[in-house]
Amino acid sequence: MTARRPRRSPAARAAATPAPPRLAARLHDTAQRLLAARASWGRDEARLEAELLYAEAAGWDRAKVIAEGAAPPDASTLARFEALLARRLAHEPLAYILGRREFYGLTFEVGPGVLIPRPETETLVEATLAAIAAHRRARRRVRVADVGTGSGAVALAVARHAPSAEVTGIDASTEALAWAGRNRAALGLVARVVLLAGDLLEPVTEPLDVVAANLPYIPTEEYEALPAEIRKGEPRLAVDGGEDGLDAIRALVAQLPAHLAPDAAAALFEVGAGQAGAVAELLASTLGGEASAVRTHRDLSGTRRVVEWRRGY
Ligand SMILES: C[S@@+](CC[C@H](N)C(=O)[O-])C[C@H]1O[C@@H](n2cnc3c(N)ncnc32)[C@H](O)[C@@H]1O
Structure with missing residues (x-):
């Protein structure tokens, strides 16, 4: 006879499920990737570029990207963001990627x-x-x-x-x-x-x-x-x-x-x-x-x- 595992409450189950990464954390990681690719960049410049690329992917302005920092990013925006980021990491100028x-x-x-x-x-x-x-x-x-x-x-x-x-x-x-x-x-x-x-x-x-x-x-x-x-x-x-x-x-x-x-x-x-x-x-x-x-x-x-x-x- 096997012992039954005690049922966990919904609150406990929620606590055990890893929370999807917040947008702010994603942008922090992106800024680190940009910094690793460009020795000459400062932290602020890398963070700014990460925010601008995300704003472009989401169709938002930069203020909204900052305001939404605590929310998880949605999958389709993330896919567009990664495509833009790949271009930037391959040295395409930011203004060419944004088009302006x-x-x-x-x-x-x-x-x-x-x-x-x-x-x-x-x-x-x-x-x-x-x-x-x-x-x-x-x-x-x-x-x-x-x-x-x-x-x-x-x-x-x-x-x-x-x-x-x-x-x-x-x-x-x-x-x-x-x-x-x-x-x-x-x-x-x-x-x-x-x-x-x-x-x-x-x-x-x-x-x-x-x-x-x-x-x-x-x-x-x-x-x-x-x-x-x-x-x-x-x-x-x-x-x-x-x-x-x-x-x-x-x-x-x-x-x-x-x-x-x-x-x-x-x-x-x-x-x-x-x-x-x-x-x-x-x-x-x-x-x-x-x-x-x-x-x-x-x-x-x-x-x-x-x-x-x-x-x-
Ligand atoms: C440094 S960019 C300046 C562009 C723009 N005026 C700006 O400030 O953003 C120089 C521009 O001069 C143009 N150019 C270079 N030699 C030229 C020439 N002999 N006659 C006319 N335009 C020339 C280039 O094609 C380029 O667009």
Whole structure:
């Protein structure tokens, strides 16, 4: 005769069944996996990425992911989340996986073939808006070019914030221009921004009052050492600036005398750390004036990020 096991109460049975993992625990584990894959990441960055990927998988915003931390995640969302995470662990840029990036308070669609707008480029937008506002034609029409427009980040942010700006965005990459076109439509700026394919200012025929450019400026040797996700993900044409990083900037400065309005004009260049002095010299020697009169603007980390030359203001 076998002894009957005592019946357990429902409360005891519930206590003995392992609770499904809470979302917060899952995100913690995911952040650990991301950290293990990327030596350069901080804990906060890894956690943020885990939350953003889960938000994308669930169709939620990040605030809801945080608020739902105590609940167990559902199976179908988890399957989508794991698929997105696998892409991230294989070095695909987060913005490509999400399909978008915030820049200057606007949402830009991005994906393979176009540079993801960087926060430091907001310094170029700020300085360009100030150059437009100070221009003698500011109340009428200021003709602006954004050279190397990529996703249209600078051109569209400027057009949105400067009502008198008539903006042309130019890029050598038709793939990048396709993204710029989508963003121009999504932001309702089709009537305000012209997009042209070509080399630097070659396709522009009208004189320009303000030229802004975030062209590739990373020296080739540094480019070769960049993280895999930049080299594998973003186009080399957008990043590699040649031996000293200044090939494209030099070529554009050489074109400026033929394109700038003769009475009043400004030219603004985003540059890498340590390049501001060389670009100021280049602008002064090509366009006239003293290199010391060329202004520079620092980004939020204190780096001299934008070099600005003006005449006739
Ligand atoms: C650093 S990305 C900047 C993209 C965008 N302006 C931004 O700030 O996010 C440089 C862009 O310049 C373009 N580019 C490179 N060389 C060029 C050239 N010679 N003429 C026109 N565009 C060029 C690239 O295709 C790329 O889109």
